[in-house]
Amino acid sequence: MKIDRREFIKASAALGGGLSLEFSFPLAAMAARGLPATEVNAWVVIHPDDRVVVRIARSEMGQGTYTALAQLVAEELDCDWARVSSEFASPNEHIRRKRIWGSMSTGGSQGVRSSQDYVRRAGAAARVMLVNAAAARWGVPAADCTVERGLISHGPSRRSLRYGEVAAEAAKLEPPKAVTLRDPKDWKIAGKSMKRFDIPDKVMGKPVFGVDVVLPGMLHASIAQCPVFGGKLKSVDSASAEKMRGVKKVVRETDFVAVVADNWWRADQALQKLRIEWDEGGNGNASTESIMAMLREGLADPKLPSAKRLGDADAALATAVKVVEAEYFSPYINHATMEPQTCTAWLKPEGFLEVWTSTQNAEASMATAAETAGLPLEKVEVHKMMLGGGFGRRGAPQDFVRQGVLIAKSMPGTPVKMMWSRAEDMQHGYYRPASVVRMKAGLDAQGTVTAMRVGIACPSILAILRPEGIDKGIDFSAVRTLNDMPYAIPNQQVDYAMRNGHVPVGFWRAPGLQNAYYRECFIDELAVAAGKDPLEYRLAMLKPGDKNRLVLEAVAKAANWGAPLAPGVHRGIAVSDGFGSYTAMVAEVSVSATGELKAHRLVLAIDSGHVVNPDTCRAQAEGNIAFMLGATLYQENNVKNGRMVESNFHEFRLLGISQMPKVETVLVPTGGFWGGHGEPGALCVAPALCNAIFAATGKRIRSLPLKYHDLRRA
């Protein structure tokens, strides 16, 4: 017998004041409420009144996976969508049941595309079992039974049974060895813009996020880490802080200090009063300038490993009619999730650890929590909360879970909710790597590209988060989009200088997308050098049938490429595949006489193979565009004295509503593959925008953010 955790969160929230104690003991609580439900298989739970609960292993951060995966399961299950809800699968149960739900990791736009096969199979298997159970009860061949929206019918005898009536029997049957999945052409639930399950609670202000956890006797913590990355705690004078109202404890760990108090504000006020001495390590002198110098030195290294070699780029460059060369730069950028990093942990007297957190990877959270507490995985539960933004910050790095558990460990028996201040969050990220890229291309007499040589200097994300993924000195996330260009260029060489520095870097929405900016702006430079239209120039280098070509054509059509625009408005175009999908974008901008930029309209075409929820995909396109416009226009994190300069949103500007352009999303799914939506829409924003700025002003933007560029016409 299984319970419906979503119900349960609602039920406990309804008791008032956030999540109650009940949340920790869902099974007992649900049994007490007398709600028998049957787990037909790990994904499908059916109540006697036919309500279907779909278990979701991936996390929800606004990208819609919590609903889209349920659509896929429900599609194959063939049940009444109006009676479907989702709940998160329990990570503890996941471990005890030998990782039955597959991957819990939610990054790389993988949530739907990497789960779709097994969740659809689970839905189909449950359907077969339910039909078999009904057939067995009637003593008729299952083949004579039909299903529609959760009603199983036996035509010849005119009998019917609802899923809820046979679920308990179905659960006892052997799952079918093979199932047939529906042709997406016949989808009735998947492929439709079903309303997201998580939205009503969010709109009503229900306590669904990590920071909203409330437990009996819970305390609050605010933390300070060494401002210089990698530094350690030397000493803390906490005398005055400890006298402050509500303060319960000052927790000293090797690399952070936390104040625990009876509310968060008091904890944070006392934290400011601590006199902390840090051992800054060897990086107290690092600066943006020293990091730039490190990257430039990398490009000058004559012995760099190559991420691509095709033909002989140097020889072809030597004989080229025209050579074009450019250097581009992008800064470090923080994820700046609107909900700061947070973790609530409770080390219980019986030696069981419960953790509540906003995580993109509950299994990684489990592993970090267990290791930190010195407990086996079976003795840990991670409650997956809704994330107030993720963008890659809360997946591979689980620093916040480690800290939350260390604090709880120092106060056994007491639940403690740790939340970072915004300043802490701004200054202790796993930033999008800064990078410098040099590109050199050779053109023949017709302007066709015969050779391209690229040098990429970029800190390695894998070196910090997944060193085993580095292949012969190459981090794929630092070279992608440049070493796998769809363009037919016969001679190519792409070299990679891994220069890591001391700033932690991480997977930031569409990791490696700086390369799409570099490549697509440089291609634009080549089109100009060749005197060709930038759309035609790209199309000429793309093989027939290439989906990059298809999305370019789709976006050109939707944006009316070539047709006259309002006076002063100019277009730019870009194309890039990534995260399983193909995208192209046209940006329409104007630049005033005083250099004021206005983005009027951005048109995005995306081919993700299949589309599970069109409205969610459109929302992701809009979100990706706003996210990347903010990054392109304003965002950077600078280093001075080894630490981050920017501390809050007044220095790290987000896009505002007044700057949001009109967005048009053209979904052109061609079937046959499964691509993502959480990130691909971000790829072309910077290059399409900067190419449009060039069209408007003649200024080529080779470094970001744009705020440093004088856009007045030269």
Next chain:
Amino acid sequence: MLKLNVNGKIHQVDVEPDMPLLWVLRDHMGLLGTKYGCGVAVCGACTVHLDGAPVRSCVMPASAAVGKKVVTIEGLGKGGVHRLQEAWIEHEVPQCGYCQTGMIMSAAALLATKPKPTDADIDEAMSNLCRCGTYTRVREAIHAVAAKPATKKA
């Protein structure tokens, strides 16, 4: 002891007068719909109404709310669902949702003074920040509510 009127109820809270209203709401009253985003009055995630006007509760001392009427997202619909909340659901405005309660509070205050806001009015009033980039739909939903005749509900 401070006496605060929140969502029509009187609360007695034993807090420092300079504790920001945000933390009194969240940690003392269990009203968790109001969010912390920046703590410095930039992002608007903490927006509540003080005598009907939108304020950033992260920088508003609790004592400044004494004798005034505080309304949070939990009380906006007066026990039901506010028409802006309905529109937000209808237009699927939220992504992660973290900034959205603040957005809705700002939008409600805007509509209270300007029932038919122009795009420029929206640009000016909606200074809330959204990391997920839901602005397109925020605008749509506000216009949709403005276009409908107001019901007596809220």
